[in-house]
Amino acid sequence: MKNVVESAFSTGFYGIGQEGEDHLSEVQSKLMKHINAQPGIRYRELLRLSGLSNGVLTYHIANLEKSGRIIADRSINNKITRYYPNNIPIEEVGVIGQSGIIQHD
Numbered sequence: 869m870k871n872v873v874e875s876a877f878s879t880g881f882y883g884i885g886q887e888g889e890d891h892l893s894e895v896q897s898k899l900m901k902h903i904n905a906q907p908g909i910r911y912r913e914l915l916r917l918s919g920l921s922n923g924v925l926t927y928h929i930a931n932l933e934k935s936g937r938i939i940a941d942r943s944i945n946n947k948i949t950r951y952y953p954n955n956i957p958i959e960e961v962g963v964i965g966q967s968g969i970i971q972h973d
Contacts, residue, residue: 892937893928895918895920895924895928896928896931896932898918899914899918899925899928899929899932900932900937900938900953902914902917902918903938903951903952903953904953907952907953907956908941908950908951908952909950909951910948910949910950910951911925911929911948911949911950911951914929914951929951936954937953937954938951938952938953938954939951939952939953939954939956939958940952
């Protein structure tokens with residue numbers, strides 16, 4: 869069992885221990901495909917499409933957001949979050965999501 873866990877971490881499947889910022893894990897690449905295909909996709913839809921657990925999705929989304937690859941648009945009460953690729957102009961994010969509020973970290 870130890871070899872399987874070590875293998876998963878060493879191959880970067882979990883997005884840990886990778887060299888360079890340009891490299892995405894397999895999970896992050898799949899998430900980026902969903903976000904690029906559906907700009908403004910909601911968190912719950914990403915959860916459903918990816919099949920990931922809530923915690924794993926949160927981890928990878930946070931990393932994508934910190935790296936600047938995606939933009940998160942959160943509603944005033946933080947109940948709805950939409951994700952956009954970083955190539956969408958900020959002015960258009962509000963129009964697409966119809967909330968108009970963007971949180972930058």
